[in-house]
Amino acid sequence: MEVITRPDAAHAVALVARLLESRVTTNPRCVLGLATGRTMERVYAQLVARGINFSQCKSFNLDEYVGLAPAHTGLYRHYMQQHFFSKIDIEPRNTHLPDGCADDLQRAASDYEALIASSGGIDVQLLGIGVAGHIGFNEPLSSIMSRTRAKALTPTTRLQNAEMFGGNVDDVPSRALTMGVGTILEAKELILLATGAVKAEIVAKAVEGPITSMVSASAIQLHPNCKVIVDRAAAAQLQGREYYDFVFANEPEWAEYR
Numbered sequence: 001m002e003v004i005t006r007p008d009a010a011h012a013v014a015l016v017a018r019l020l021e022s023r024v025t026t027n028p029r030c031v032l033g034l035a036t037g038r039t040m041e042r043v044y045a046q047l048v049a050r051g052i053n054f055s056q057c058k059s060f061n062l063d064e065y066v067g068l069a070p071a072h073t074g075l076y077r078h079y080m081q082q083h084f085f086s087k088i089d090i091e092p093r094n095t096h097l098p099d100g101c102a103d104d105l106q107r108a109a110s111d112y113e114a115l116i117a118s119s120g121g122i123d124v125q126l127l128g129i130g131v132a133g134h135i136g137f138n139e140p141l142s143s144i145m146s147r148t149r150a151k152a153l154t155p156t157t158r159l160q161n162a163e164m165f166g167g168n169v170d171d172v173p174s175r176a177l178t179m180g181v182g183t184i185l186e187a188k189e190l191i192l193l194a195t196g197a198v199k200a201e202i203v204a205k206a207v208e209g210p211i212t213s214m215v216s217a218s219a220i221q222l223h224p225n226c227k228v229i230v231d232r233a234a235a236a237q238l239q240g241r242e243y244y245d246f247v248f249a250n251e252p253e254w255a256e257y258r
């Protein structure tokens with residue numbers, strides 16, 4: 001794992017956008033794993049502004065709410081349309097999210113896994129992190145081997161996401177369909193982005209704490225090609241900061257990004 005600290009959120013977001021652009025430029029048929037949340041809105045704005053050619057890419061989102069009507073604006077499908085898909089040249093039929101509106105969620109989950117596999121797997125998976133340590137909607141106690149499935153959301157997560165539902169926590173769905181931790185770990189590369197002081201404690205737990213299903217993001221420590229990009233505020237509780245900065249300042253692979 002590498003941890004890159006940038007001076008502020010704008011620089012952290014810009015670095016993530018540059019990394020993704022380089023992946024798509026090198027491999028125009030790249031299979032992208034995408035994430036939602038407020039942090040990612042800025043990443044999508046940057047990717048759009050860069051005018052990247054996504055016409056041959058496929059995408060798979062981490063998760064989707066369960067139980068909302070297909071036209072509900074709280075759906076992550078809507079979020080993705082609004083912030084990204086409607087603004088780039090990706091083929092709509094190549095954009096995928098788990099089907100949280102399906103009658104048979106178990107079937108929808110296994111279909112999603114099969115679709116990822118038949119697309120050759122995810123080349124690069126973008127990740128945010130919830131304050132309780134989830135990646136996707138893998139709430140505490142999610143098995144590190146878990147696959148795509150329905151998961152009950154914690155009260156903390158529902159509160160955190162209430163803004164997208166007019167500020168009313170009761171309107172936030174209580175379940176979501178999410179890629180499992182095991183599904184995420186199969187992506188060829190992981191890029192986790194976290195910004196702001198509110199994420200400092202959980203970033204330190206995920207990066208430097210024990211690997212535990214209580215903090216599903218800690219499973220990224222098992223991945224051989226994982227980058228964690230943070231701003232200074234989110235890096236504040238990392239013990240090894242000095243070494244991580246040294247790596248970024250000295251390793252040749254980072255020369256063009258410094």
Ligand code: GLP
Nearest residue numbers: 036037038039128129130136137
């Ligand atoms: C939601 C998503 C997560 C995301 C998290 C962080 O819960 N399911 O994938 O990481 O939000 O959100 P934010 O960037 O708004 O802090």
